[in-house]
Amino acid sequence: MKASPTTKVVVVSAALGLAQASAAQGLKFAAHSDLVVLSATAVDRNGRPVRDLVAEELRIFDEGRPQRIVHFSTGREAAARMLLLVDASGSMNGKLKTTSSQMTAVQLMAALEANDEVALAGFDSHYFGVVRFTRDRKAIEQGFTELAPFGTTALHDALDQAASDLATHGEGRRAVVVITDGIDTASSKTPDEVIAHSRALDVPIYTISVLSPIDDPHSSLFTGRERPSAATRGTEVLARYAEMSGGAAFMISDFRGLREAAETISGELKHQYRLGYDPPAGPAHFRRVEVRSTRKGVVVRTRSGYLPPS
Secondary structure: OOOOOOOOOOOOOOOOOOOHHHHOOOOOOOOOOOOEEEEEEEEOOOOOEOOOOOHHHEEEEEOOEEEOEEEEEOHHHOOOEEEEEEEOOHHHOOHHHHHHHHHHHHHHHHHOOOOOEEEEEEEOOOEEEEEEEEOOHHHHHHHHHHOOOOOOOOHHHHHHHHHHHHHOOOOOOEEEEEEEOOOOOOOOOOHHHHHHHHHHHOOOEEEEEEOOHHHOOOOOOOOOOOOOOHHHHHHHHHHHHHHHHOOOEEEEOOHHHHHHHHHHHHHHHHOOEEEEEOOOOOOOOOEEEEEEEOOOOOEEEOOOEEOOOO
16 A cells, blocks of 8 residues: 555655665766766667767767767666656546556566666655665566555656656666656646756656547547647656656557557667766856767767756
């Protein structure tokens, strides 16, 4: 049974924490502690991950000015960590939504490598840990029994906490995957505040909006063109989270969409690049970042910028 709001753990660093030995498996940036580090995903024209880029095929631009790459690593050099953040608010109280959430998690985990780690957290009006990082997929599946839909939805606050929590667990391939209907009713933070924070932390956010067919623009039953529903408007906000953090956004209303989203996310996480460069001198204001590939037809996604230390 799901814990009441008064017994939930709102801050879950301990609940999701890794042992010191596990944290040590992350990539180390020994040369400089002030590098700008970017998680990057490269895809071809068909959206398939590009697995074999080398540093010489990548270019980093900070406010439009080229920068020298001083650190480069490929996805397979360390285990990945995926934090599943699942909407457990009252708006998810429906068989389609709850079943889709669990099936999405199962599909995601099936596509990961055996040594990759997954954690499970939930949220309604608060963010709470369910299962700490583990390689035990059955433990994650069992954790879904604690996610009985209840209460209001503080989606933006939960995403902010999830990004912060994942960022404390060392370097390496990582991502937050949020499964929700996209409707926020109780957050104290705004989307812009959370987006700015996730970019600073270099945590890619993947969003999966679980919708009914009438709210899914890809469905023949979609009715939201003239009068967008709250769910439709919510997916637009989630798409901004994904774009600005270097992740991707998905809308699902059937099993095919669910499977495609899971395969895409796990495939990108498997082949996530890590790039580092020395930030140029200048005022401590937000700086736009872009990563490009010299290989024809390849698009590179990463966070849209960073805030240098003052």
